[in-house]
Amino acid sequence: ETGVTQTPRHLVMGMTNKKSLKCEQHLGHNAMYWYKQSAKKPLELMFVYSLEERVENNSVPSRFSPECPNSSHLFLHLHTLQPEDSALYLCASSQEIRLAGVDEQFFGPGTRLTVL
């Protein structure tokens, strides 16, 4: 595997389910990110991890819970989601987060989530 991989690619879940999205980067990067991409809206940065520590949480509802067990893996745990949470969830990684700004990011193909 190369680059950034995400599993599953598609997920359909009910509002009472608990599921997890997985992201793995094979680039030796130190920073990882979760984004939400909804139709007709800009990408929304959800979480930022640098060296396995969360450094940014952009007011994301608690029904989304990230986990970064090591610098190569990132999870997004989902529980009691709402239909409006249906979107494409993208994972990205970068070499580092510079003090003056983020570095270029490498994206996975995303997980298409549908909440019924």
Next chain:
Amino acid sequence: AQSVTQPDIHITVSEGASLELRCNYSYGATPYLFWYVQSPGQGLQLLLKYFSGDTLVQGIKGFEAEFKRSQSSFNLRKPSVHWSDAAEYFCAVGAGNDMRFGAGTRLTVKP
């Protein structure tokens, strides 16, 4: 907080014609500037980036972008569009621990 505006939601050009996609940003200092492309069912791929130095930046697939500080713009250009360039294009601004994306411009290429 920084923001990014892509004024054109959808652009259609003929194959072989030139292309310019607009991007304006709002930020107190010069941030890091990026253009990404997304094909259907795919993640985003970096086309080019500007951190400092020469204001005309060359990227992959024949794209270039010019940073104009006075206009707070970072427009993407290509002299001759190919049918495979049809995709969604995103301008992004990075500063601190944050990255902001524009809403995207969908490019359609006519044969």
